[in-house]
Amino acid sequence: MKSGNFIICWALETDRNLLGEQSDSSSHPNFFILVGIPGLENAHKWISIFFCIFYILTMLGNITLLVVISASPGLHKPMFIFLSILASNDILLSTCMAPKVLCIFWFNSRLISFDSCLLQMFFIHSFSSVESGLLFVMAFDRYIAICQPLRYGSTMTNNLIGKLVIVLLVRAAVLVGPCLILIKRFPAFKTNIIEHSYCEHMAVVKLAAADIRINSGYGLFVAFTILSGDLLFILISYSMIFRAVFSLPSKDSRLRAFNTCAPHICIFLTFYVLAIFSFLSHRYGKRIPPYIHIILSDMYLLVPPMLNPLVYGMKTKQIREQFWKVFCEYWGSSK
Template sequence: MFNSTIYPTFFILVGIPGLENEHKLISPFFFIFYILAMLGNITLLAVFSASPGLHKPMFIFLSILASNDILLSTSIAPKMLCIFWFNDRLISFDACLLQMFFIHSFTSIESGLLLAMAFDRYIAIYQPLRYGSTITNNLIGKLVIMLLVRAAGLVGTILILIKRLPAFKTNIIEHSYCEHMAVVKLAAADIRINSAYGLFAAFTVAGVDLLFILISYGMIFRAVFNLPSNDSQQRALNTCTPHICVFLSFYVLAFFSFLSHRYGKRIPPYIHIILSDMYLLVPPMLNPLVYGMKTKQIREQFWNVLCKYRGTSEQ
């Protein structure tokens, strides 16, 4: 019997509460999401690496996004699939906090990268003559460091606040991964500070980033519609289409998950959890597909690399 006066040494992840008997039926979908995310993003990285013509700021941002998506998917999917397939629900307290750190850090970095990519498109369209001198490798490096520091600072504070909780009422997490509030709600203590800081961190990341993305696109659209011809307007919009699709998939799922978790009290718990899982697994799967299909340079370089590989293997 779990004693609420003892700090937990492990937690038990339920998986998808209410659908425990259906885990093996549900698991193929999540397995496919994970495999497609891995294959798609690894393929993108391979194409970028093998194609000197893609060693440009826009594609450097994409390679960083692909790397982050691989890490984000791997932070959640393997343990989730172990729960679904093998009923391996135990996770140590420290491993739970580590998973929480990785998941929330990589989502923070993902959001920041989407903002950086919106800024990249803004400069490319609004000030094209200054693009080469503004978006440099040095600037990209500084932006990535800032995103890493922001993620580590915000999420690290979350973990410190959890470590200060004196006791837990139970060690059963009604979730398929170690999500911040799902763990905090188990505490036998006042969690108002943890809850308030969680909202602050979420707003600092998603709220601020989304606000500046929308501002960037407001200025982009104003610049596009001031272009002299419909053809030039169409070309400019086409360069933004993949990014718009990617940030919409990320933020729409994020806000559905957030709103259903906090305000959808009549929604069954398994809906909350499935939305949370999809928010983390679907965008990493979609991102390489969207950019691969919508970006001409990536499609061309992909076929060039594939043809070179076939030619080498036939010799």
């Protein structure tokens, strides 16, 4: 018997024996069963090595960035405050997904309660929304710093930073919250087996024994409202930044500015390309093998959070200097 068929048969048997019959008062399953990466069940142990490494590097990099920025008064400036918020969001985003995926790979722990599944879905999509918003806000911060340096101090105040963060959090909750309400309203589900490694919105919606057009349409609306809107403003900001950079008289100044901005562009393009692919492939990617779609969906939650501390943090001269200063002070005090 093929491993994929074995997993489905095992899931059905587990659901029947462990979970019992569905109560009449509930329209949804008590539990969902996460398959992992369908088609690559035999390789789960090997794939888990890379997932574990990515997650460890994500945690180490972002925690280090938070410690360095919080311990360095000279870094308590708007750009570095945004970096610390981004690092916090990256920790939360990857933690919403990676530990459960590793439990599936290592311990075959595939069960997740209905409410826990919706909670995971809410946090993953909310933190993804906040991530997108922070990339836009950081691009705006760089635009003001480079194109309007005389107005930077009066524009990027702590009050504005606080308001922007609140707006991003409210936007995420307001847009993602209705997805959960719409799922709760489904009268029944065809199965409780999710052919994914985490509770992704459309992966759950497709299980419903009902018309899913409203859910699918609203999911697309949310995805393009957040991702396309933020990406458009990021591209506009960086086009203005590059126009200002290429007008600089010094070739060395132009090169330094380009070397700073180019990695940022690579990072946010990686995030947006993988995110848009993940959203669209559920609806229009019937010819794409499921394991390719799911691996890339997982990577969009792991790779950008792992690379952000390096690209936005350690490539910044002030961060590097403060990192070695904090490291030397800690090392000297521990002796």
